[in-house]
Amino acid sequence: MTATEPNIEELHLQLGLLQMLDVGLVVLDKDYNIYLWNTFMENHSGRLHSRLYKKNLFECFSELPATWFRRKIESVFTLKNRSFITWEQRPYLFHFKSYRPITGNAPHMYQNVTLIPLSSPDGKVNHVGILIYDVTDAAMGRRALEKANGQLEKLSRTDALTGLFNRGFWESQMLHEFNRFARTQSPSTLIMVDIDHFKRINDTYGHPAGDEVIRQLSACLQEATRNTDIVGRYGGEEFALLLVDTKASQANILVNRLRDAVDSLAIPHLDESITFTLSMGMVEISNLFQTYEQWIQLADQALYQSKQNGRNRVTVLSMDE
Numbered sequence: 001m002t003a004t005e006p007n008i009e010e011l012h013l014q015l016g017l018l019q020m021l022d023v024g025l026v027v028l029d030k031d032y033n034i035y036l037w038n039t040f041m042e043n044h045s046g047r048l049h050s051r052l053y054k055k056n057l058f059e060c061f062s063e064l065p066a067t068w069f070r071r072k073i074e075s076v077f078t079l080k081n082r083s084f085i086t087w088e089q090r091p092y093l094f095h096f097k098s099y100r101p102i103t104g105n106a107p108h109m110y111q112n113v114t115l116i117p118l119s120s121p122d123g124k125v126n127h128v129g130i131l132i133y134d135v136t137d138a139a140m141g142r143r144a145l146e147k148a149n150g151q152l153e154k155l156s157r158t159d160a161l162t163g164l165f166n167r168g169f170w171e172s173q174m175l176h177e178f179n180r181f182a183r184t185q186s187p188s189t190l191i192m193v194d195i196d197h198f199k200r201i202n203d204t205y206g207h208p209a210g211d212e213v214i215r216q217l218s219a220c221l222q223e224a225t226r227n228t229d230i231v232g233r234y235g236g237e238e239f240a241l242l243l244v245d246t247k248a249s250q251a252n253i254l255v256n257r258l259r260d261a262v263d264s265l266a267i268p269h270l271d272e273s274i275t276f277t278l279s280m281g282m283v284e285i286s287n288l289f290q291t292y293e294q295w296i297q298l299a300d301q302a303l304y305q306s307k308q309n310g311r312n313r314v315t316v317l318s319m320d321e
């Protein structure tokens, strides 16, 4: 051993504490030969230090992302600076199983990795230390949180009974569409839909049957509209359909389809079947609306007229007439 070569035995002793810790430690020379492979690495890889000593890392572990990892190590040798790789950047370097009791269902051990330039007494960096931290618990915790947040976000947009957008989210989409029209002038049509004499349905068949009517109508609304349309439950038995890129004249096709679907709907209840009709109010967007609320108000007015004129009908109002 020359004076410039580090005394690996000494290094091993100095790093004895790290052997005891629950952290992986690997030392490589410039040719990627393994000089140290600590107990943590032995336990998780099932490969002994004595078998790996002075062998090439990439030959022993062909599954490693060699090109990427070589570049990382080379920059540590060149810049003589530490380098960090977090599990968010790359979930793991070494593919180890996770034996964590709490996060036992983790697909693998998530790892944070630190690369440290190891200077020999003459100041030259001829070795790199690789520290592998098992961060499976933290990573799985974060993944679970992200999933829960996603579910919460979905729940906060959705009406529980029907699975349609709830009023708050529907209105936010309405505002978005209203602003889009100001830029693109591409028309949209709003239809407010209300079940006729719904109170009577509740009173006659009971509240759960009323709920079933609402659910089945919601399915009809989704069936009759396109994926790009924005369908929401606006209130108890009132629904709002925002038909994107659709003029009022084109929307009539949908209205007829919806009425046909509802006409043929007979919801079984004990020995009877429940039938019902719809009243609707339809309004195409206009530059004369200053706010999206004015658009909704006019559609509500059209719906009110349908009710006043005997129900089971559609009233179309326009701002531009």
Ligand SMILES: Nc1nc2c(ncn2[C@@H]2O[C@H](COP(=O)(O)OP(=O)(O)OP(=O)(O)O)[C@@H](O)[C@H]2O)c(=O)[nH]1
Residues within 6 Å of the ligand: 161, 194, 195, 196, 197, 198, 199, 200, 202, 206, 207, 208, 209, 210, 211, 214, 235, 236, 237, 307, 311
């Ligand atoms: N089952 C059920 N009923 C609801 C729900 N939300 C609102 N309702 C009921 O819907 C009924 C609405 O009654 P009204 O506003 O008088 O309207 P209507 O009986 O449909 O009469 P018109 O709209 O004038 O044809 C009320 O009895 C509410 O209790 C719900 O989620 N489930």
